[in-house]
Amino acid sequence: KAGVTQTPRYLIKTRGQQVTLSCSPISGHRSVSWYQQTPGQGLQFLFEYFSETQRNKGNFPGRFSGRQFSNSRSEMNVSTLELGDSALYLCASSSALRGGLNTQYFGPGTRLTVL
Amino acid sequence: EDQVTQSPEALRLQEGESSSLNCSYTVSGLRGLFWYRQDPGKGPEFLFTLYSAGEEKEKERLKATLTKKESFLHITAPKPEDSATYLCAVHSQGGATNKLIFGTGTLLAVQP
Numbered sequence: 001k002a003g004v005t006q007t008p009r010y011l012i013k014t015r016g017q018q019v020t021l022s023c024s025p026i027s028g029h030r031s032v033s034w035y036q037q038t039p040g041q042g043l044q045f046l047f048e049y050f051s052e053t054q055r056n057k058g059n060f061p062g063r064f065s066g067r068q069f070s071n072s073r074s075e076m077n078v079s080t081l082e083l084g085d086s087a088l089y090l091c092a093s094s095s096a097l098r099g100g101l102n103t104q105y106f107g108p109g110t111r112l113t114v115l
Numbered sequence: 116e117d118q119v120t121q122s123p124e125a126l127r128l129q130e131g132e133s134s135s136l137n138c139s140y141t142v143s144g145l146r147g148l149f150w151y152r153q154d155p156g157k158g159p160e161f162l163f164t165l166y167s168a169g170e171e172k173e174k175e176r177l178k179a180t181l182t183k184k185e186s187f188l189h190i191t192a193p194k195p196e197d198s199a200t201y202l203c204a205v206h207s208q209g210g211a212t213n214k215l216i217f218g219t220g221t222l223l224a225v226q227p
Contacts, residue, residue: 033213043202043217056214090158094213104213106158
């Protein structure tokens with residue numbers, strides 16, 4: 001089975017721009033979660049989507065948004081980029097059923113650099 | 116507030132020198148504790164899931180254990196290829212969600 005794929009792998013943007021990151025989960029997985037990883041804060045939960053609905057959201061400003069398509073692929077968008085948004089953005093998929101606990105499998109991440 | 120603390124932050128071992136990494140947690144009802152390994156520039160790789168106190172799981176040179184307050188990742192006779200950052204994460208009760216709370220990791224370096 002193919003793993004979680006994320007595109008692009010690397011991005012360089014300037015302050016004020018917006019960016020869209022894409023994630024394709026493992027085939028059959030319906031839950032997609034997004035995390036931000038920085039050296040200072042570690043991995044922090046952004047949001048989770050299940051069956052095209054946002055199921056949970058972390059403590060991030062409204063500039064961070066996401067969506068999920070009917071094929072379970074997900075995108076996250078960051079508008080009005082700030083220097084502090086530079087990070088590794090990780091996508092994780094799981095086969096979680098509603099209320100279930102399932103292992104999350106991570107993609108390789110997208111390295112975003114904001115200049 | 117749910118919290119995960121890992122120690123030590125960094126650990127340097129000689130090849131063959133066994134040791135343990137610690138993950139202590141404070142959560143409002145633990146549903147599962149996860150261990151991941153992360154190599155530089157890559158996403159975390161799943162290692163283990165532990166669900167209840169007393170549970171143990173093994174994989175090659177790694178063994179994970181769980182108590183009501185903490186988990187240990189024991190590394191027996193490590194090799195240089197075990198060098199990586201080891202992350203601990205918890206899934207707490209709180210509705211139908213997959214939110215994981217991560218510790219900041221232990222950076223392990225195994226020297227030949």
